[in-house]
Amino acid sequence: MRYLSLFLLAVVLGACHPQSSNTAQNHSGITLTENNYLDLDTAMMVFKGTTGTSPAADKKFLAAIDKYRNKKDPRGALSLFKASILLQPQAKAYYEMGNALLDLDKPGEALHAYAVAEAMNYKPLYRVFFNMGCAYAHLNKGDSAAEYVITAIEFGYPNVKNILKDPDLLRMNPTAQDYFEWRIRDVLTRGVDPEKMEWAQFTHDMPVLELPTTLDMKYGTTHELPTISFEYERYVAEMRTVEFSRETGEDFLAVGTVRNTDSVRTLVYASHEVFDSEDGSEISAIPFTYYIASYNQTGKLIDKMLIGGREKLSDPFKVATIKANGDFDITSFDLVYEKKVEDSGYANNKLKEQKELNKASYSLGQDGHFVPRNGALTMR
Template identity: 45%
Template sequence: MRYIILFIAGTCLFACTPSSKKTAAVNALHLSADNLYDKDSVLLVVNSATEKNSASDKLFLDGIDKYRNKKNPAAGIESFKQSILLKPQAKAYYELGNALFDKQELKEAIKAYGVAELLDYKPLHKVLYNMACAYSRMGDNEWAKYYLVSAIEFGYSNVKNIFADKDLEGLRQKDGYSFRSEVTAALNGATDPEKLQWNLFWHEFKPLGFPVSLDRKYADKLGEEDYISYEYERFVPEMRNAQFSRDVGSEYYHVGLVKNTDSIKTLIYAVKDVVGEGSAPQYYIVSFDKLGKLIDKLLIGGQIELEKPFKVATIQQNGTIRVGLFKEVYEKNPDTAGYENNKLQESKEGEEVYTISADGHFVKQQPVLLGMNG
């Protein structure tokens, strides 16, 4: 990570035993103020430093005292950040988010809550609920509703607070009927195991920013935090091969949410071959009904067979899906030579255009072929 700072004392290079060298190197990996909310950097530090850090814990407790007992959020923020710089922990990010919220530094509070969620803060519904409150305070009702429903589906059950919390007032006033109906539906579904699994699955897909192009470079954005667990294989049929056993030759990633209504959820996931190093992922757009039943599915990016056109999808704000069709020719056969250092030539052969119908199906529009007249 570009902001990760390594502090390794020069004398340790010569004086330490092999085991102490390893400990010193691990302990030398820290965050900086510049990358406090950079999720990749946070994960790198967390995964590197497994030992307890008493100084970090002491600063965290100092922050709790200043923030909770002495009612001084500004001083608490300083202590929480110092604690995180020594060792990032979910509890410190969560309390940092709360203190920032109280200071009305809402954008930074959301960042802190986001890292607390990443680090698996328990109970998760508290983080999600507070994020809903922060977005509501900012006037971003779409995200506020998203996180409020998520909080309910992850176990938040204080109905009185949902309908009385001043932090959610903006969300309630924007569309009272929609607010009540969605909250009621979420509360009713929270006790149904199958519906809960579906809700957990689709809520992991965050709304996409449009327009978005799923080209070869997009794969670089897919990281460990985007993995789809095998526990959701009922929603990702590619996870099972022809013998109905788990396919362990591929990895599966959340890409994002395209359409979200009470009755339809349309999302995109990626399937990446881990055997064919350098190969591009396949991207699927899929629609489900409110219970998680498949409505329609379409391959919109990548290719399954080399003989078929390589697809590059661009999704617009209005839901239009434009799929460019490219002919690809490798200098050497990738089956034997691989993809690395294998020169690729491609030319666009045409384009397919789809729209998403009200019932979630992907409707193909008049085909567009390059070189056609009139």
């Protein structure tokens, strides 16, 4: 009765410490409604634009869990999950709502809820992927069911011995069922490839880059970029040459996925030199450096370029514009500051002049290579 205890505890705490009904602040300018709360883009805009916490949303969530888990009433829990989400969208509420919808044999709606939970980075992710596989099984889609269950295995799903006994995965028509079971048995026989698992985790944490976009001097300070762990140095070669000291270091950040096909995945990541200044001004003033890299679907590097910023102060400063189709332009500038950057840094050092030196254009080749256009070969 763990969930029931949590629910009662929340009620007691609420009585002892009265709080406002909703302290979470939504700065997105968008309101979730019963008509749009399962729309991924809308839910994520509100999620990203919300700060603080909502005790009222948490109270509704605990009440929903009590009704769903303890009282075995998924239908009655749905309205409470929805009420919690409308007060404040949270990954846990979307995930549990997906479970309730699946119990009610509404796999289409469940998939929408799971997709939002995944985008909000519900942990552990393997639960989301496994249940998405179950939802596709409800829809008689053996191929999609297999893909998501295999992804769940790669992300650490522990109960692999009982996958082929799960009732949610034993309801497809004979053709879909046979295909699904063949795929799962094949994976279980071969075992999980740890390198493939690492690549799957690395790419999953890379958001989809909104295009078109320009990677200029301000981009890194106006966008919240997730940090890339140094355990992924296999895919971010620059990590291998980083030198740390007490005062300096370097962060690597996920900018986003530019293109993802059956054979090639193209990503942009950034590096940012960090100084331990007292007021933090120097840290925010240092421009980011941006790289675009293409990999095959097992994580092997195909091509890579520096497309924004610069690695050395003596190099031209590059600004990249990535178009909606993934093609990109790189413009190089000569930057002139009031004081020498080598001596004074960037903070409180006014940029006096930026002179355009040249511009080069590239296309994303189908094989993952960056193909120069209009004489761009000289830029590589």
